[in-house]
Amino acid sequence: MRYFLLLLTFFTAFIGTAQETSTLSGYVIDGRDGETMIGAKVYIPSIRKGAITNNYGFFSLTVPKGVYTVEFRMAGLDTETKEIDLNKDVRFDMEMATKMQNIQEVVVNANAEDNIKSTKIGQLQLDIDEIKTLPAFMGEVDIIKTIQLLPGVSSAAEGGQGFYVRGGGPDQNLVLLDEATVYNAAHLFGFFSVFNADAVKSVNLIKGGMPANFGGRMSSVLEVNMDEGNKKKFGVKGGLGVISSRLTVQGPLKKDKGSFIVSARRTYLDVIMKAAIPKDSPFAGSSYYFYDLNLKMNYNIGKKDKLFLSSYYGKDEFSFGNLDDNFQVDMPWGNGIVALRWNHLFSSKLFMNVTATMTDYRFSFISSQDEFRFALNSGIRDWGGKIDFTYFPNTRHKIKYGVDYTYHTFTPFSVSAENDDTVFDTGIAQKLYSHESALYALDEFDINEYLRINAGLRYSMFQHVGPFTRYINGDISKPDSTIEYAKGDIIKFYHGLEPRISLRWLLPDRSSIKAGYSYNYQYVHLTSLSAVSLPTDVWYPTTNLAQPQKGWQTSLGYFRNFANNMIETSVEVYYKGMNNLIEYKEGALPSDNVNDNTDNLLVYGKGWSYGIEFFVKKTYGKFTGWIGYTWSKTERLFEEINNGEVFPAKYDRRHDLSVVGSYKLGKRWVFSGAFIYATGNTLTLPTSWYVQNQELLFNYGQRNSTRMAPYHRLDISATWYGKEYKEKQDPATGETIQVKKKLKTNVAISVYNVYNRANPYFLYIDNDGDFLAGDFEIKVKQVTLFPIIPSVTWNFEF
Amino acid sequence: MKYLLLFFLAIGLLSSCTKEVEIDIPGYEEQLVIDGRIETGMPPIVLISKSKDIYAPTDLEAFLGAFVSGATVTVSNGTTTIQLIEMCTDNLPPGSEPFVAEMLGIPEADLASVHICGYTSLDPLIFGEVGKTYSLTVVAEGKTYTAETQIVEPTAFDAVFWKPDGDLTTHGYSWATLTDPPGQFDAYKWEVKRINDDGTGNELDANFAETFSPVFDDEFFDGLTFDFFYDNPFGYDEGVLNEHAGLFPIGDTIVIKFSKMDAAVYDFMEKKYMQLGTAGNPFATPTNIPSNITGGALGVWAGYSPSFDTLACQP
Known part of the structure; x- marks a missing residue:
């Protein structure tokens, strides 16, 4: 406890005070659905200062007083700018993507260089939309199986949900769903994850350099x-x-x-x-x-x-x-x-x-x-x-x-x-x-x-x-x-x-x-x-x-x-x-x-x-x-x-x-x-x-x-997206116009284990026959769980 | 719990395919295997062999060649110490054939045609007695191995009975009522043989046979009286109808051999049947069977105190 207090004192002393500054704070919100955005970047290019929204979409940026052009960046969206007078503290909630955008044509990763500039070591953030386009076992989009594709993370066995991070056991991963601990993240003896991708907003894996706000596990945090x-x-x-x-x-x-x-x-x-x-x-x-x-x-x-x-x-x-x-x-x-x-x-x-x-x-x-x-x-x-x-x-x-x-x-x-x-x-x-x-x-x-x-x-x-x-x-x-x-x-x-x-x-x-x-x-x-x-x-x-x-x-x-x-x-x-x-x-x-x-x-x-x-x-x-x-x-x-x-x-x-x-x-x-x-x-x-x-x-x-x-x-997988727009005649002008369809659909076809590799799930010793009859044999047998498995899923949204 | 493990294995196997593979399994070391037993009223018998590499040949020659001759084997009950003599199946002393046949699982008539050697003594002074502790010493190839086992007080059934299973009227399990002695460790083994006439004037089964998982201890029922059943180990033979599998038909007469053993022997037996039941199962821990023999040998020196009951399968 003594060390803890010392540390707090150290922080306070180090921070310093009494600058001519103002604070810009608020939430970054997705204008399409009103949800807060995690990991959005708020950046002032003229002074090269910025902040990133936390898990609740909140940011706070304290800068010298002045009027600034502020950029709001989010992966998959066009960067938006606002001129903000920061001669006093300002609370500003930014709604992004209010203008029509083509989300599938991502131009630049808005969080470019975050991987270089942040202190995060051994941390990886996964884009849920990206996960959804990857091949899915039996058509079930699976967060844990995607995690297992990252370096330093390995799966326990074929199709299993247990994952091992940098040599740690499966119990050494802190799996959090909205900050509550999940003790068993698997269905069907481990073949499917408990996380329904339709209900998931973001996934973050910390496999090293765990920040002090997380604890209780030795190897990783999966948020x-x-x-x-x-x-x-x-x-x-x-x-x-x-x-x-x-x-x-x-x-x-x-x-x-x-x-x-x-x-x-x-x-x-x-x-x-x-x-x-x-x-x-x-x-x-x-x-x-x-x-x-x-x-x-x-x-x-x-x-x-x-x-x-x-x-x-x-x-x-x-x-x-x-x-x-x-x-x-x-x-x-x-x-x-x-x-x-x-x-x-x-x-x-x-x-x-x-x-x-x-x-x-x-x-x-x-x-x-x-x-x-x-x-x-x-x-x-x-x-x-x-x-x-x-x-x-x-x-x-x-x-x-x-x-x-x-x-x-x-x-x-x-x-x-x-x-x-x-x-x-x-x-x-x-x-x-x-x-x-x-x-x-x-x-x-x-x-x-x-x-x-x-x-x-x-x-x-x-x-x-x-x-x-x-x-x-x-x-x-x-x-x-x-x-x-x-x-x-x-x-x-x-x-x-x-x-x-x-x-x-x-x-x-x-x-x-x-x-x-x-x-x-x-x-x-x-x-x-x-x-x-x-x-x-x-x-x-x-x-x-x-x-x-x-x-x-x-x-x-x-x-x-x-x-x-x-x-x-x-x-x-x-x-x-x-x-x-x-x-x-x-x-x-x-x-x-x-x-x-x-x-x-x-x-x-x-x-x-x-x-x-x-x-x-x-x-x-x-x-x-x-x-x-x-x-x-x-x-x-x-x-x-x-x-x-x-x-x-x-x-x-x-x-x-x-x-x-x-x-x-x-x-x-x-x-x-x-x-x-x-x-x-x-x-x-x-x-x-x-x-x-x-x-x-x-x-x-x-x-x-x-x-x-x-x-x-x-x-492998192929995802086909239905047309988002339909053509319609404008009754007023008689012109043909494009109207956004209410129903959006896609069909995802996946093939698991394309070349039908007989991967070992486990080996066992099999013995059969009778010594005295002279037909006794001992063999090593390999059990393979999944051959080639095609699947198809139809997804819809309205 | 072991049913749970088997159940998981079944799930895995149902959805999977299996093939034979060649894989390097390093670490083989040859070890002496001592398989000795003594039971109430019977002579000690000790078979000595060697463990074989997992990929070693498994033909009859290899099996017979694994037996070790020339060892010095002594058994002591605390007052009498006797050196066992080496005997071979093709040269057995008169009267010992049934016991040896049962021990080796070879029909008595076939004993002379195979050459398997073991160690025994026909001196009644060293025959098994309830309450005595028997120590075994084996000196083989310059190494000494020792073990102790006790023939514990037997516990007989209160009753044995047969009853039809479920909706059947002609087939059922063999049942018993047991009162477990309170406040002590008790471990049991159930074996059975049918003594009906096989049509030639002989009994249907020459030897006692065990069914799946024949040993249990009183962890769950110390001091209780309860009924329980065992299935018919001969009831899975070819020609038995599926719905009659493991059941005794009405009219069978069987002898149940219900033996007790000490804790170390039970430990060996429990792990042995666990291994037999879950061999290769990925859901089970690879378990070496704990021997009660010191000196680095595999196997067991087991004392049994059986009690026998005859059951006529009638409602």
Whole structure:
């Protein structure tokens, strides 16, 4: 705490006061629908000063008094200029794109050079419209799969939603939907993302140089902001796809003051399965579907206050039945998220955002056979609050500070089992309670024309509190004794300082060098018994036994643009160290959690990752796209695993290449393609076999010592846009005029895995035959999930 | 939970295709494999072999060649220590054939035609007794391996019964009522054989057989009395109708062998059947089966205390 206060004092002293300045502040708004614009640039060319709108579309720019021509720039829109008298503070909300523009003919990236000039290192912003034109798996536009095409980010497995950033685990990514944490961002065992692209406004990935206002995870932040809804008029958009359909309705609550958006999506695999499985089949009761619902409302209360209510509810429902055996499994899981936010302007220089969030993730597995019934539940519920201030004292400083708090309730395992009238003793349903909080402050400031620094400090705290039962194990995994903690007892308190710094040194010729260092604490863990991400992976908090994960990352990058900023390039190197990583003990079984604490089954180790990332992006023109290449190495060291020897992480990949391109042909066609090449994942296979009591058993060798064949795949897509205008005779003049159509449509055709590459999903050892008959064989088999898959989606908007 | 893992595997396999691949699997090290057992009233028997590279030949010759001869094997019950003698299937002492046949899974009549060697003793002083701890010492190729196992107090069923399954009237599972001893660790193994006349005057099954996942412990039901069932391991043979799979037809007479074991043996067995049930499943952790043998050998030295019940499958 002492350091935190010192830092605040430092900031205040550094900022200085008493200049003859005025402040231009306000919101940048999209004139077409009244939504605020994130990342719009407000720039005064004569003094070469500017500001960028925050996640709420707000900007503040303090400059010497005078009259200025101010430019407002936004990617995809023509730059607009206004003459503004800044001899006094001015509040000015800019509505852009009020004039007719052809959005598809993007001329220049309005945020040109932002990649060079900002201190952001390891940060990438994705354009949602660009994502929508890329090839989509089964026609489902997918944010996470697009993220996986970026350098430094790799997918867990074919089609999976788990993503690994610079050697970190999938639990080390902070996924935020309108500032609320999303614990499981996947549907259908990971093949689809929970983010419905129709309801998403912007996507930002931070994979290094994490600013101090974010915390709780070691590797990355994925910020997804939902659309706010049209403040001008009502509208409907949607799409019909091969396996799912979407519908979005939006409109003003009160014109230009408030709006709402409701977006729903549902798959109909269950309908297809119902038609495909005969009624007299023993599997007639099997089905699967998922749905999700996004709702957001916002309202401007006067000029200084805005309220936002965002919510998400999504659920997967899986049932599997075998009538012959009276066997039934039902498996529902899903997220519920609510975020209420209040923006308040204390002054033209001080912006506040207060957020209250609730996140609930549940997973259930209920099976029954005859009289036997077994149920397993796990989940996590968070209540959170955050107060965040942004202070814009002058153009050289942008200061953020705030406080963050979350109350966690974890239910790692709750099991019940009964057989007819007998209820089995499955232990107490364990819940774990904890308080997680943080104070933070950061300042992005220009030391001089060349050097900009973003320095911050986060002080995080975590309390594991009662009620809690600690099992102390004997030899045979049964509790020899327990320690009971009462409600509110502080079982363990952890805290630590997390310094963060990134700096940019501007070089001539549109280039810069950037460097970053960040130290992070992570107080939650994802325990996974399997080699792939599954809903059965259980979140587990730091306890008196499970220590917080601690990680640090340092990175250095060179950024240079070419051809009038049309080509952006960068090279980044990084080294990441991680402590207190967790794994299950060798031989642990899920059922071991009964009458035990999960952390008794865990072992702790460390890991490291280093690599170099190359990125080339063509940002505008008829042809756009990028090439990303990563060379990296990721290793783990656990005293109790692999005989205490270093082993490669399961997602250790030496090479990762993505080539993504889009080509606009005329006004009505967009063709896209994405090629991916990645070194095969590692896995642990048996190295030998032996026989015990007539049965063939396997003995596994070194952890992750086998590497699967390389993964590569090409996807292509073509999107056809219907005519936006129709010709009509003007009744007054008799002339033929062009009238904008009310209904806009497009058809997106995608082909996944064009050349039908049989990529390995996993390998297993298959044995068959009889020793004594002499026909016994052991083979290594590779399972491939997806062959070539074409899909078509019809999208509409009116 | 393992059903859940299997279920995920099924999902993966349903939507996928599979092919054989050649891939480098580094890290093979040859290890001694000790497969020993002793049960109440029976002699100790120990088979010693070696683990084989995953790509090693798997023909009969390779299988038979894996057995290790010339080891010094001793078993002690605390008061009596006996060195086991090496015996081969083609030269067995009279009376030991049924037990060896069951242990190796080879029909008694075929024993003489294969040459598999093991270690045993026909001295009744070292036959299994309830409550005793048996220590095993193996000296092979200059290395010493040791293990201990206990023959624990058996727990017999309160009752065994058969009842038709669901809407069927002629087929059903074998059921049992068990009262688990409270306040202690108990682990069980269920095996069964049919003793109906096979038409030639012999019993239908020569040896006991296990069904899927035959071992369980009392983690969930310590001290409780409850009914449970097991399926018919012979009920999946060719010619059995789908709706009768795993069921005993009315008229079968079966013997249920219900054995208890100590915690270390259960640990081995639990992980073994987990591996057999989920081998290759990407959703399961690659698990080596924990041996209770020190010195770096694979396998188990297992003591069992069975109790037997005969069940006539009648309503």
